[in-house]
Amino acid sequence: MEQICLRRIHNDNSQDIESYIAHDGYTALRKALTEMTPEAVHEEVRASNMGGRGGAGFPTAMKWNFLVGARGQPKYVLCNFDESEPGTFSNRIIGEEDPHLLVEGCLLAAYATGCSIIFIYIRGEYFLAYERVKHAIEQAYARGFIGKNILGTDFSVEMHLRRGAGAYICGEETAIMNSLEGKRGYPRARPPFPANEGLFGKPTLINNVETLSNLPDIVLKGGEWWSNLGVNEGAGLNIYCLSGHVERPGAYELPMGTTARELIYEHGGGIWQGRELKAWKPGGASSAILPADMIDLVLDFKPVQAAGTILGTAGVVVMDDHTCVVDAAIRDATFFEEESCGFCFPCRDGTRVLRMLLERVRHGVAAPDTMDLIEHASTDMMGASFCGLGQFAPWPVVSTVRNFRKEYEAHILERVCPAGVCPMDGAEPDEHVDRRTLQEMLVAQKGGVLA
Amino acid sequence: MPVTLTVDGQEVTVPDGSTILDAARKAGIYIPTLCFDTFLKPYGACRMCVVEVERAPKPLSSCNTMAMNGMVVSTKTEPVVHAQQGIMEMTLQHHPLDCPYCDKSGVCDLQHTAYEVGVYRSKLGSDNPNEPDHEFSPLIEWDPNRCIYCGKCVRICDERVGDSALTFNLRGFHSYIGTQFDEPLDCVECGECIEVCPVGALLSRPFMHSGRAWQVNQSESICNHCSVGCQMHVETRMGEVLRTKANPALRDQTPVNTRDRGPGDGMLCTRGRFGYDYIHDDGRVKQPLIRRNGTLEPASWDEALTLVANQIAEAKSQHGPDTIAAITSGRLSDEENYLVSRLMREVVGTNNLDSTERWTFIPTLKTLGPAAFNFSITQMEHMDAFLVVGGDIMESHDVLGMRMRQWVRDQGKALIQVSSLPSRQDSRFAQRVLRVRPGTEEHLVQGLAAELSRQSSNGSAPEELRDYNLETAAADTGIELTDLSETAAQLAQAGSVGIVWALGNWLIGSAGNFAQAAANLALALPEAHLFPLAAKANSRGLVQMGAGADLLPNFRSGDDAQARSALGRLWDVVLPESQGLTLDDLLSGADVSVLYIIGEDLAASARNHQQAQTLLDQAGFVVVQDLFVNSTAAEHADVVLPAVSFAEKTGTYTNLEGRAQRAQAAIPPVGEAKADWQIFTELALQLGARWTYKNSDSVAQEIAAVLADIPTTHSAPRFGWQELPALPSVNGDGKLLLVTQDHLFVPGVTGRYSSNLRRLVEEPVAELHPAQLERLGVSDGEKVGIQANGADVTVTAKANDRLAEDVVYLPVGFPDAPVGALLGAEATVAVSVRAAVPAAEVGSAQPRARNET
Structure with a gap:
């Protein structure tokens, strides 16, 4: 079966530039720089019908259009490597096992969209991936794939690697920019969109690791070839x-x-x-x-x-079938309460409200109208939250209420957990944690420094 | 291009750049908000202001969505109201609803918004953390339970104050308002964060629990602490001033608000917001005092005024009117300064009237002419670059300093800071900091003027400046030549340059010289404007009223016969022509039989301490008119007349840009004290005048007629040369240079009676470079003795590595550390500094000083 991003990961020393080059590495870059105009690269991406792999599926070629039309210099490519979504680890594999693929993808994107500075923002907890991407960038610099007059052409670009400090919100496309600029990781209002006023107020192309890693093959084999790899009307x-x-x-x-x-x-x-x-x-x-x-x-x-x-x-x-959906929902709810940045009211308060309501369901002390309250709070969060985090955070909770209503009724009305997972002990959940205490706890856990 | 859109079926046209919220409010449609503030940039966090817009997939927040042509907006749809009610419920879930005990109740945005959206409790139950309050500073406290985390405090501190002292710590629901890394709060303590807080979370500690919103009366007033003239409200209850706050009308939450926010742009600084409590200080004089057998004893107004009037009449007949002198103050209103001038000139018959404006404002005026004072803060805002010289305006004119920070940061204006002391603008706002040797500010400006005029006239400097250049300036000021030439180049290319200097203590003895240097620089630049900033709330009014020995109304000179005769006609007297005694004349040993001192603590003023003592000792009869028994009154007064503060009288104050503003009486006078205008009137009547003033307004009407009759004559500043003063020297004898300037938290003698401000700075502190402290064998926090001019002052020492090594900084305004006694007649003197012996060791066998330098 055809493989693109994961094709090389089982090679010996796959993270090394020699191994990468031995397996067609940087040939797409050479092809693009010496045989193709930026527009031609863009055209192949358009032909690929690729939807961005960061989660929203926004057409990649259209995003690039915005950038090509944007005014201001320098223009930035920002690779979003802040992969923090629970249950998601595709970027990590690429970063750890095939970092040069990502580097080459970034370079192609910069070439096609006229950007001269590339930032890779990597999740702080990705220690191995960080080391390997860092090493890959150094190697690519040493071999002249990054820097001035790459491969003897007049294409010059610089690439920087930055680490996050443990915030899920910094994967959001505007919060990541605030974080990179040294500001608090809060999302920014749009408009202005990143393509016009992004990083440091300049036009910025922000793409996911997987999106960028597909570019070398699109350039080598053509967008149409890539697009046809999909089934059921899917592309690639x-x-x-x-x-x-x-x-x-x-x-x-x-x-x-x-x-x-x-x-x-x-x-x-x-x-x-x-x-x-x-x-x-x-x-x-x-x-x-x-x-x-x-x-x-x-x-x-x-x-x-x-x-x-x-x-x-x-x-x-x-x-x-041994899972309790309430228990499953509360894990996601806890995650979002923990990760809400606290900027906008509906998300900051709503994520907590949802978790508290579920906590009461889990302990068998929920009020009869709890499902209504979850519906109401979820509606408000989805409709009014500032960024995607708050708009999507209620989904894992409210979907269980809608799809597994009987199970909730058992918890709430009969005070029974059908799967036998929830404690159902009738205890009122105690939630109050002094903010200072919490901070002290966090500092103690991390030994006073963030690793 | 205006934009037309439809809001709830109503067509609205708003200017381009307006938001949907602007448009709705213009149409009179209410949209609830919690984090929105016209004072701040749109934020969009509370999401209360969501609206539905046709063809938009989701509700949009109206506060940060631009209105566009043809937009169809609905503000009351089911999803919108559902979201607003839902967000309010979530907010109320963790808000304590302790409204019965909350200062903010009645003027609380949360209460108001909950009322409007129809939510009074949370169906979600209560989830209040019940945490203890955090004391940020002696003046500011934060209640985490009431906080709704709208971020207004964090934003105003960043966007408007420029200190960025507050921040969110931690994340999400667990975030809290605090300082970065929980360091102690380090800011100007302006309290804007309290003012902007929509709920009762940020609290003024002095004000807490002293009155509910509906119990207080509000009076419009003008801050009396410096000359910016910030408009404020005085809140009172049963004759007591509870607090002062920014005039709420200026912070009106109507977004399309073109109202002039006044000189302070609707803000106040720590002095304005917290420095009100001297009004009710226990030290206030509540009835007249007469010295009997060496002690001041209470007396009736009749007794006191009769005694004063008799003394004046007797002195006048026996020694002539020119042995009687008065000293007035820039803290008095226009009306009062006008009346004291009329009292002295018409009733007493002398021109012997002066004030401490003699040391800074008047020489500046004499050098530059009245045209140089013809500026506005709005004009200042339009400069492309600022050259700020001398005292830190963040200390002396704080709100203006904050506004300048905004111009610099938001509008990209350049700021060049020239001073001998570190300033609050240095690290984050000034593009260039030139740390000159103390007392050489005018050398630097003169050098730049010589260089730039030489450049602009192809090598030939004007006659007046030919002996001076950048090299001499570099040698005199201790600034590298390259820095000076870069500064000159930057100024030449900057566009319009505002030359800004505060008329403060740093200028004493050289105000005229400095003004000339500044004028030369302005003339040498393609476009430059002078901004000399008056010191006291009504310094400018005092001068404009002609309350100076050689001054007549509207900045006319005392020897202007035409102005004098015009004024004489209005007053129906022949005005004395004799040369009046200036404050300097008085201090250099004039023979005075009656000395009438109003609102000035001469014995503790920043200059000529010894001479002031001599003058007061030798004066035949001393009358002090003040709020307090200050050191002049305690030691020298024969009669003390109790005057009132700005809050107890109505009056006009003319700010540094010449804007005359009314302050309304907020409370009746404390005790038997009387307004100064009333005291002058009663005294004049006792002396046989036929004045008919019933109130301050009737004086104001007369002033209007006088000013109309005696217009300002205009003369623009010219090139000129004045001998630059000798460089202050430490002559290698191990002495240090004493430098002083205003201290934000110590606004003059009155400020020392404010216990709120005393909480910020409890005692005077001398700052020295750490290396110097080490040389002295003194550690941070120990005492040092400072000696000069026969005075010896012992104060706590503090290390400050931003100072030059040969400098010691001691702020003015502490009666217990009289800088004036050390300074003598200079702005900068060489002083001896040594380690002070702890009290317990005095008299023991140990040497008196460990290490003298």
């Missing part, structure tokens, strides 16, 4: 990150448009321990928890959206 390949209660979890680079059934049962080996599928998520923490009967859903941006949720990062999470 996509890395599906499969985790949870399956026999063979892992990253699978499959044609875009593969169904969930094929992914879970054919590639993932089915539900573990011979159990039944109860629920699953198509795309990381911020997607809905879907019931087993939606297993034939085509995993592409549009079909998943039509089903009322998002493909997101294509981090598919599988839950077997």
